[in-house]
Amino acid sequence: MTLDFEPFTLAAAIADLSEEPNARPSADAIEFRMDLADSPLEALAEYDGDLPLIVTNRAEWEGGEAPDENRIETLTTAVDSPNVEAVDIELASLEDGDGTELLEAASQQDVSVIVSTHNFEETPPADELSRLLRDAGEYGDVAKLAVTADDYDDTLALLEVTYKHSSRGETVATMSMGAVGGHTRAVAFAYGSAIGYAPVDPTKATAPGQYDIETLRRLADDLV
Numbered sequence: 294m295t296l297d298f299e300p301f302t303l304a305a306a307i308a309d310l311s312e313e314p315n316a317r318p319s320a321d322a323i324e325f326r327m328d329l330a331d332s333p334l335e336a337l338a339e340y341d342g343d344l345p346l347i348v349t350n351r352a353e354w355e356g357g358e359a360p361d362e363n364r365i366e367t368l369t370t371a372v373d374s375p376n377v378e379a380v381d382i383e384l385a386s387l388e389d390g391d392g393t394e395l396l397e398a399a400s401q402q403d404v405s406v407i408v409s410t411h412n413f414e415e416t417p418p419a420d421e422l423s424r425l426l427r428d429a430g431e432y433g434d435v436a437k438l439a440v441t442a443d444d445y446d447d448t449l450a451l452l453e454v455t456y457k458h459s460s461r462g463e464t465v466a467t468m469s470m471g472a473v474g475g476h477t478r479a480v481a482f483a484y485g486s487a488i489g490y491a492p493v494d495p496t497k498a499t500a501p502g503q504y505d506i507e508t509l510r511r512l513a514d515d516l517v
């Protein structure tokens with residue numbers, strides 16, 4: 294089975310797969326942050342949890358810790374694992390052609406592709422947000438946009454672009470990072486965002502402004 298992010302999917306973002314049992318009560322899936330793990334391919338081979346895996350090997354130049362060497366090859370190996378149902382790859386890696394083989398491997402294994410863009414500085418203008426979602430959606434199954442909000446104009450722009458694209462039938466995942474934007478993580482799904490991310494242990498956030506998974510599950514469930 295492949296994750297299709299329908300309905301809204303809450304992913305526990307973790308670097309240590311032994312945390313999976315603690316995620317089960319709240320999460321629908323695990324985002325395995327391979328770039329933050331010690332021996333990611335070994336951990337993947339040993340994984341015997343219940344929750345399906347999204348594998349991410351976030352590049353240093355996009356806020357992660359994976360150096361470029363072997364970064365995409367590691368993901369290409371990972372998609373062969375039977376527990377992996379989705380793979381996350383940066384839009385920039387597809388635009389420069391580095392991720393082409395990964396896309397082919399994912400397609401052969403029937404693994405969904407999440408195409409990500411992050412901006413840790415700001416929220417670009419609305420037409421740029423739209424362009425990023427459109428371009429990401431051309432390569433993969435889910436277009437993901439994580440930006441940083443300075444004020445509520447920024448969070449409203451993010452929610453508006455989320456609604457605009459999701460209501461056209463596009464599968465998008467969006468969030469505003471940081472203190473001002475944190476609340477969008479609880480409400481973005483109401484505007485059509487298909488995936489939420491949260492750590493199991495609140496001290497191990499994988500991005501600024503995340504709730505812990507138990508809190509985000511409760512907030513999301515209370516809203517519907």
Ligand SMILES: O=C1C[C@@](O)(C(=O)O)C[C@@H](O)[C@@H]1O
Pocket residue numbers: 306324326349351381409437439468470490491499500501503
């Ligand atoms: O891209 C994302 C979204 C994220 O950056 C967030 O803001 O929740 C968390 C990351 O682990 C994930 O890969």
